[in-house]
Amino acid sequence: MDPCCGTGSFLEQIVMHDTRDKKYNLCGFEILPAPYMLANYRMAILRNKYGVKKHKTNIVLxxxxxxxxxxxxxxxxxxxxxxxxxxxxxSSLPLKLIIGNPPSSDSSKTNEGPEFSIISDLMTDFRPPEETRHARQNIQKQINNPHMQFLRWACEKLLKSTQHSVLSFIVPSSFLEAESYRYARKYLCDNFSAIWIVAVDADARTGIRSDSLFNTLQGRAVIIAVRRHNEIKTTDKYMYLECSSLGKSEKLDFLQQPIDNIMPLFAEQAINCETFSFCPSKPFDEEFYDLFWPVSGEINQKAIFINHCSGIKLAPTTLFTHVKVPFLKRRTRDIAQNGVQSANEWFAGQQKMPTEDKIKHFQHALNEVGDVSRLETLMSEKIRKYSFRPFLTSNVILWEDVLRKYAKVGGGGTRLRPEIIQAYNNENTVGFAMAHAPKDLDSSLKQFVSFCWNHPDNDMCTRGNSHIYLNQYSEKTAEGIVMQNNIDANLRQHISTMLGISELDVANKIVFYTYAILCSQKYLDAFEGALFTVHRSDKRARVPIVDNAETFNLLSEIGHSVACLEQHDYIPENVLGLNADSLWSTVSSTSFRLRSYELNEETEQIVLTDGSVTLKIHCPVDIQRLKISGYNVIKNVWLKFNSYAYTHCEFHKDDLSGLLNLMNKLMMHISFVGQIDEIVQDILDKKIKLFN
Known part of the structure; x- marks a missing residue:
């Protein structure tokens, strides 16, 4: 049976591969009339081609x-x-095989209501235990996705079957390890005798260049679960085959080999009884890693930081931010006066334009302020420095009254994060942004933290929320908002005694120390198996806390040096030896519009141009390739948001100086990480005692 047969592709293939003309019922269910009719037509064509066979075919609407x-x-x-x-x-007959490619939609609201009460109740088996659930638990969002409902339906039918049976479904590749599907995977392990996995297409949303068989960015895998009737129906292992790295034609050739050629290529993997992942991870020293401190944890779990929160989510971000304050003010005045017309001119060429609805609401709010002088006063009060992307400080109109209203305008999307705003309104707040799902950012593990000296944006990482870890956190008391130390009490007391400094100073030290460790490539390489994962709320990255004052201080100081590179006014050493005056002398104009840019690894150059004026800058490959939190820092951050499409202003020599400063900062970043790695290697070699 194919419970979501569409136009009958799988049913057709079953008939075409049936060389022994066996007697069986072949069934297909389809909800849409057009595919249903095509599936029946397809079966009729097969009857004409092969003649009458022993099997019976039923396609049902x-x-x-x-x-x-x-x-x-x-x-x-x-x-x-x-x-x-x-x-x-x-569907009440004893089923032997359920096969299909169920629909998958993140936004689907179908299959709800009284008519679907039974499948709705059955989905409880795919949810976390009741005592661990709460209303805003993101990991439950995917449970009612149609592909999950079809999977649970198929399981229910096969569990009632009185014969050996097989479930074979195409699923999103995220099903293999995402936390949202943990209990669905556990259910399969508890109710099937054997599980086979074929990873077909990688998730292209991470930036992987995937030559996909399936026309979707999500990535796809095949899961085959075998249930032996009247035998043990649980499994603690799975068989895994990876072909997602192959090209499309290579995949087709590979998957069409004789089964005897493919079977030996499957590798047996043990089921992890915590994650129930169907995707193998790289081995690491788990016993040693367990001695480290989680960056954050569930309630009552020991962790470095007590609280954390995702960054500020502006929707649309482009309406409230600009890398240059004068142009942010000018654009705002233009929108106040001419609304959508001016907005369309300013945002022309950008990847995502603000909607008319949001532009009009913004214009209305601006006009309610009063005359031009009052608007100017408001902008001066509300514009703040903004940690926008790794190594890019922008400027934001942090107008809280308007942003609260935006949460309900044009589909919403805005999340003000008052606790983050309150924290960063205090000049003593420091912290970093961390991606909780590094595997969602790139095809391999790279640095997934960046420092935030200012109010932080939610998109400090390319996918998912950026989670902000601070030295102090705001708390409501009877006396008003009070800043509280955000470091675990036992940890800060121990470090305070070890270093002989106050617990307030310790909080800063621990922020920079933790940041240093998380930047270390040696650390990332050693614990890739633990770190290179999708989102798991109960398994944050763990950090070794050294029980040695000298080593702790040294790592904290280097971490502070690395963090300072992300300050907007930090002037780095000219380690690359490049001179803005000399480079600008090659430009035949006082300014130009940066419409196009290219990073060339072969010539080690950045090429900037407006189509007629061209500026070439030497740029080492190491910094061309540098990615932080999923972003190529030069190309996808600095050059993008300083291009004409995003600034609508000319590119001058001062802007070139800003680019050269960034390049020098990145070279210094690489150097500092090298220094951290030398110390981390001693930690990995267990030469330094840990506090746990």
Whole structure:
């Protein structure tokens, strides 16, 4: 049976590969009339081609997930009722194989309501234990995705089958290890005798260049679960085959080999009883890693930081930010006066334009302020420095009253994060942004933290939320908002005693120390198996806390040096030996519009141009390739947001100086990380005692 058969592709292939003409029922359910008719037509073509075979074919027009396929009484007086009755009868037979490619949609709201109460109740088996659930738990969002409902439906039917049976589904590649699907994977392990996985397409949303068989960015895998009737129905291992790195034609050739050629290529993997992941991870020293401190944890779990929160989410970000304050003010005045017309001119060429609805609301709010002088006063009060992307400080109109309203305008999306705003309104706050799911950022593990000296944006990492870890956190008390130390009490007391400094100073030290460790490439390499994961709320990155004052201080000081590179006014050493005056002398104009830019690794150059004026800058490959939190820092951050499409202002020699400063900062960053790595190697070699 294919419970979501579409135009019958899988059913057709089953018939075409049936060389022994066996006797069986072949069933397909489809909810949409057009694919249903095409599937029937396809079966008719096969009958004409191969003649009458022993198997029986039934393609039924029905919603597989409705209560009727579970036995609810059907009104057979209508054509629809007759089809539903067929579906009920066929799905009640002892099933041997359920195969399919269920629909997957993050935004789907179908299959809800009284007609789907049975499948809705069954989905509880895929949820976390009741005592660990809470209302805003993001990991439950995917449970009612259609592909999950079809999977649970198939499991239910096969569990009631009185013969050996097989489940074979195409699923999003995220199903193999994402936390959202942990309990679905556990359910399969608890109810099936053997599990086979074929990773077909990588998730291209991470930036991986995936030559996909399936027309989706999500990535796809095949899961085959075998259930042996009247035998042990649990498994503690799975068989895994990886072919996602192959090109499309290579995948087709590979998957069409004789089965005897492919079977030896599967590798047996043990099931992790915590994650139930169906994707192998790189081995690491788990016993040693368990001695480290989690950066954050669940309630009552020991962790370095007590609280954390995702960054400020502006929707649309482009309406409130600009890398240059004068142009942010000018654009705001233009929108106040001319609304959508001016906004369209300013945002022309950008990847994502603000919607008319949000532009009009912004214009209305600006005009309510009063005359031009009052608007100027408001902008001076509300514009703040903004940690926008790794190594890029922008400027933001942090207008809280308007941003609160934006949470309900044009689909919402805005998240003000008052606790973060309150924290950064205090000049003593320091912290860093961390991606909780490094595997969602890139095809390999790279630095997934960046420092935030100013109010931080939610997109400090390319995918998912950037989570902000601070030295202090705001707390409401009877006396008002009070800043509280955000470091675990036992940890800060121990470090305070060890270093002989106050617990307030210790909080800063621990922020910079933790940041240094998380920047270390040696650390990332050693614990890739633990760190290179998708989002898991109970398994944050762990950091070794050294029980040695000299080593702790040294790492904290280097961490501070690395963090300072991300200050907007930090002037680095000219380690590259490049001179803005000399480079600008090659430009035949006082300024130009930066419309295009290219990073050339072969010539080690950055090429900037407006189509006529061209500026070439020497740029080492190491910094061309440098990625932080999923971003190529030069290309996807600095050059993008300083290009004409995003600034609508000319590129001058001062801007070139800013680019050269960034390049020098990145070279210094690489050097500092090298220094951290030398110390981290001693930690990895267990030469330094840890505090745990």
């Amino acid at each position: 029905a919603n597989t997930l409705s209560n009727y396929t579970f036995g609810e009484t059907v009104d057979t007086s209508t054509i629809q009722g007759e089809e539903l009755q067929k579906a009920q009868t066929l």
